Amino acid sequence: MVADQPRLPPGGASPRARLRWLLIVVSVMVLLTAGWPLLNARVADSQQVAAEAALRIGPSGPNSASVRVGPGWTMRPAESDPRQGYLLRHGAVTVSIGYLTLTGTYHAAGIWGGLRRVFRVSNPGIRLGTPAAVISGQGLAGLSATATGARTAGNMAAFVGPPGTYAIQIVVLAPRYARQVAAAATLLLIRSLRFPAAAR
Amino acid sequence: MSAVLLCIFGAGVVITEFARLLLVFPQAGALAVMLELPLVLIGFALLRRLRPTRAPALPWSAAAVVWGATAAAGCALLANQGLAGLWAKSEGVKFASDWSASLTAPLNEELLKLCGVVMVALAAPLAVNGPLDGLVYGALTGLGFQAVENVTYALNAILMSGGTSPDRVVLNSALLRVGTAGLGSHWTMTAVAGAGAGYLILHTRRRRLIRDASRAGVTGRQPAAGPGYGLLVAAAACLAASLGMHLLFDAPALAIELKVAVNFALVAIFYLLLSTAFLHRARESLAAAVAAGLVDAADAATVLSRRRRRRELRQVHLPADRDKLRERQQDILTELDAEAA
Numbered sequence: 179m180v181a182d183q184p185r186l187p188p189g190g191a192s193p194r195a196r197l198r199w200l201l202i203v204v205s206v207m208v209l210l211t212a213g214w215p216l217l218n219a220r221v222a223d224s225q226q227v228a229a230e231a232a233l234r235i236g237p238s239g240p241n242s243a244s245v246r247v248g249p250g251w252t253m254r255p256a257e258s259d260p261r262q263g264y265l266l267r268h269g270a271v272t273v274s275i276g277y278l279t280l281t282g283t284y285h286a287a288g289i290w291g292g293l294r295r296v297f298r299v300s301n302p303g304i305r306l307g308t309p310a311a312v313i314s315g316q317g318l319a320g321l322s323a324t325a326t327g328a329r330t331a332g333n334m335a336a337f338v339g340p341p342g343t344y345a346i347q348i349v350v351l352a353p354r355y356a357r358q359v360a361a362a363a364t365l366l367l368i369r370s371l372r373f374p375a376a377a378r
Numbered sequence: 379m380s381a382v383l384l385c386i387f388g389a390g391v392v393i394t395e396f397a398r399l400l401l402v403f404p405q406a407g408a409l410a411v412m413l414e415l416p417l418v419l420i421g422f423a424l425l426r427r428l429r430p431t432r433a434p435a436l437p438w439s440a441a442a443v444v445w446g447a448t449a450a451a452g453c454a455l456l457a458n459q460g461l462a463g464l465w466a467k468s469e470g471v472k473f474a475s476d477w478s479a480s481l482t483a484p485l486n487e488e489l490l491k492l493c494g495v496v497m498v499a500l501a502a503p504l505a506v507n508g509p510l511d512g513l514v515y516g517a518l519t520g521l522g523f524q525a526v527e528n529v530t531y532a533l534n535a536i537l538m539s540g541g542t543s544p545d546r547v548v549l550n551s552a553l554l555r556v557g558t559a560g561l562g563s564h565w566t567m568t569a570v571a572g573a574g575a576g577y578l579i580l581h582t583r584r585r586r587l588i589r590d591a592s593r594a595g596v597t598g599r600q601p602a603a604g605p606g607y608g609l610l611v612a613a614a615a616c617l618a619a620s621l622g623m624h625l626l627f628d629a630p631a632l633a634i635e636l637k638v639a640v641n642f643a644l645v646a647i648f649y650l651l652l653s654t655a656f657l658h659r660a661r662e663s664l665a666a667a668v669a670a671g672l673v674d675a676a677d678a679a680t681v682l683s684r685r686r687r688r689r690e691l692r693q694v695h696l697p698a699d700r701d702k703l704r705e706r707q708q709d710i711l712t713e714l715d716a717e718a719a
Contacts, residue, residue, distance in 0.1 A: 211457050284542065300537075
């Protein structure tokens with residue numbers, strides 16, 4: 179607009195520079211989107227869990243829970259978070275332990291309907307049976323049901339923590355031939371489940 | 379074309395990731411999306427007002443939001459899963475639980491969102507002239523990302539609450555993400571990063587000007603500021619600041635209100651500095667143009683203010699004359715946008 183001043187080119191780089199920038203952008207996108215997952219896939223997702231080690235789940239303090247597993251169990255660290263839950267393996271058995279923050283005060287029966295729907299989200303094609311009452315090693319009442327799929331079998335169990343505001347969901351799945359092993363693993367986890375708040 | 383493909387890919391990733399959850403919890407899913415609409419609409423209108431003289435072009439503003447909501451959000455889902463997994467495997471689950479988000483999201487998300495600002499600048503060279511334009515387009519990209527991230531948080535909250543009261547969980551999540559964290563979330567970080575892209579573009583343009591001038595043997599007055607490294611340093615500083623803001627936002631053990639206040643204050647101060655400097659340069663440019671007889675004094679008195687431009691347009695009764703005046707106003711503003719950037 180000012181006559182005697184050299185004017186900046188009206189935006190835009192040369193076609194070559196634009197192509198260069200486009201390549202940079204696409205490279206950054208590809209590098210981040212594919213690079214990290216590929217690198218992650220190359221690192222083994224398995225970590226030995228010390229026998230009889232207590233795995234704490236949830237926030238620190240009374241509103242947490244813990245489970246103990248025996249020898250031979252491994253954890254998948256990429257899918258585990260002490261605040262939210264763990265993904266564990268023992269032979270053919272896969273165990274998912276989740277910490278659930280409830281939006282009110284509940285008993286196990288009150289959360290089962292919601293858990294059944296959540297189970298459908300993460301385990302398509304696997305049906306849950308009718309829930310039955312189970313008692314944890316600490317004497318707390320919970321619910322457990324069998325899970326059956328075309329090639330998979332196992333159990334889901336749920337226990338509400340003593341204040342009623344959080345719950346622990348345990349899903350144990352294995353190939354159908356290892357149904358008994360899955361049932362034993364479920365029993366082991368239910369027996370080892372501890373709520374610090376219940377011990378007070 | 380590549381931008382469109384990346385947006386389609388990103389949208390596909392987000393939809394695939396949450397398709398099953400949406401099928402099982404359709405009502406809560408719809409609620410999660412609906413609750414973000416006011417944020418997007420109001421945010422879109424407000425952020426476009428940030429440009430002092432006139433709003434950025436509507437299609438490119440929308441494109442920035444769409445990039446943030448699709449390409450950036452979808453790619454970030456994959457990138458974050460990959461890097462977060464690496465943190466957990468290399469440093470242990472306890473460390474990852476505390477620090478994975480703050481060490482993963484800033485790097486991946488800020489770069490992916492920033493690519494949107496660069497894409498807009500590549501597709502529409504007149505749209506991003508300098509740091510202020512970059513800030514606005516960055517904020518719009520961040521807004522799109524923020525809205526989709528809020529939806530994904532709400533949907534994940536359904537799972538983490540065991541599917542009990544899914545509607546209430548979604549509502550709580552939206553209230554927290556929009557009501558408490560909304561003012562200092564992604565739009566602030568990407569606004570700062572976008573300003574960095576604006577500095578980089580300004581540097582490129584000034585370098586090109588000097589190169590063209592030396593090729594043509596022009597010996598006249600040089601632009602007030604040569605390219606030097608100042609603008610590059612500013613660009614790098616903006617990117618670093620956006621990463622720092624994001625790290626702070628995701629850092630554990632700090633109150634969310636403090637994080638929001640810091641991010642909002644940073645972007646507000648930065649915006650005030652940039653817009654004041656822009657208006658100062660625009661007024662100088664305009665005064666010089668009036669002195670050179672290139673712009674009428676009457677036009678110069680009104681052109682920088684939206685309200686005064688509208689009032690001047692209302693006073694012209696003939697539609698053809700009004701169109702001419704509007705065109706003249708826009709021509710002056712286009713020149714000013716480039717010169718005052």
